[in-house]
Amino acid sequence: MSDGLEGRRVLVTGASSGIGAELAVQLARAGAVVGLSARRKDRLQDVLGSCRASSPESCMWVRDLDEPDEVDQLATDALEQLGAIDILVNNAGMPKRRHVSALDPSTIEAVTRLNYLSPVRLTLRLLPHMLERGSGRIVNVSSVAATLSSPGEAAYDASKAALAVFSEAMAIDLWHTGVRVTVVYPGVVDTELFSVPDNDPFVADVEAISAAEVASAVLDAIEQDAVEVYVPAFFKDLASGKAANTEVFLAGAAEYVQGLHRS
Numbered sequence: 001m002s003d004g005l006e007g008r009r010v011l012v013t014g015a016s017s018g019i020g021a022e023l024a025v026q027l028a029r030a031g032a033v034v035g036l037s038a039r040r041k042d043r044l045q046d047v048l049g050s051c052r053a054s055s056p057e058s059c060m061w062v063r064d065l066d067e068p069d070e071v072d073q074l075a076t077d078a079l080e081q082l083g084a085i086d087i088l089v090n091n092a093g094m095p096k097r098r099h100v101s102a103l104d105p106s107t108i109e110a111v112t113r114l115n116y117l118s119p120v121r122l123t124l125r126l127l128p129h130m131l132e133r134g135s136g137r138i139v140n141v142s143s144v145a146a147t148l149s150s151p152g153e154a155a156y157d158a159s160k161a162a163l164a165v166f167s168e169a170m171a172i173d174l175w176h177t178g179v180r181v182t183v184v185y186p187g188v189v190d191t192e193l194f195s196v197p198d199n200d201p202f203v204a205d206v207e208a209i210s211a212a213e214v215a216s217a218v219l220d221a222i223e224q225d226a227v228e229v230y231v232p233a234f235f236k237d238l239a240s241g242k243a244a245n246t247e248v249f250l251a252g253a254a255e256y257v258q259g260l261h262r263s
Contacts, residue, residue, distance in 0.1 A: 005032045007031060007033065009084055009085055010034050011037065011089065011126075012024045012027070012091060013038070013089065013090055014038055015034075017047075018189065018191035019091055023211075024047055025051055027055075028055035034051050035058070035078050036048055037062075037065070037074050039065075044062060047060075048060045066110075066113060068118075078126075079126070087136070087139060088138050090119030090122060090123065090141060091139075091141040092114065093159075093160075094110075095153075096155045097153050097201075108158075112158070115162075120163070123140075133178075138180070138182070140164070140184065142160045143156070143185060148235070149242075167181050182218075183228045184231070186209075209232060213231060213232075
């Protein structure tokens, strides 16, 4: 499909803050009609106001995508109000920084449900409509943690890796249908997710990038029909290096973490 954004109908989840909010506003400025979804009504209304300044037909739905019924309702509402979804951006998710020795099954299930099962469920609800039209794009926001196995985030890493691998397999299945898939691998992004309660402190010495930078890279990836995009781009080289020698990478990461605890 051609992914010029003018007039495209785009559904963005997790749109009340961070990457989702910035992406929604940039999409609206590019001429898209944006449907926004998140749990926090007041924050979502603020983002909608910014979108409507450029795209008056943009709209919103307050939904908790941790609940399967609300995922289904969002798909129904978006199709009814927008008429169709040209681009789905699965961005909603939760962090979980917790040492593996302190994890429990319920925490892993909660992270997996929101970060993996929810976007997959929404995708499967909207995919038949894209296939019927012979066009569409699914943008899944994963994380560099999915490919670099970020220490202290095993539950989060696994959920984002599952989403990334599902996306790649889906891309193959859909390759000749006109429905395209893009996987986004952001690095450390300066958002409020680092202050979410019930998470260990973030201690790695990594420079954070802005949500605006990620959003701009996503728009570029859509325009260029890219299958994947790393932000910043150098993380792709790190992921390739890890794949080439996983044992060396893991040993180095373990030494790095140990050094942080000593300092």
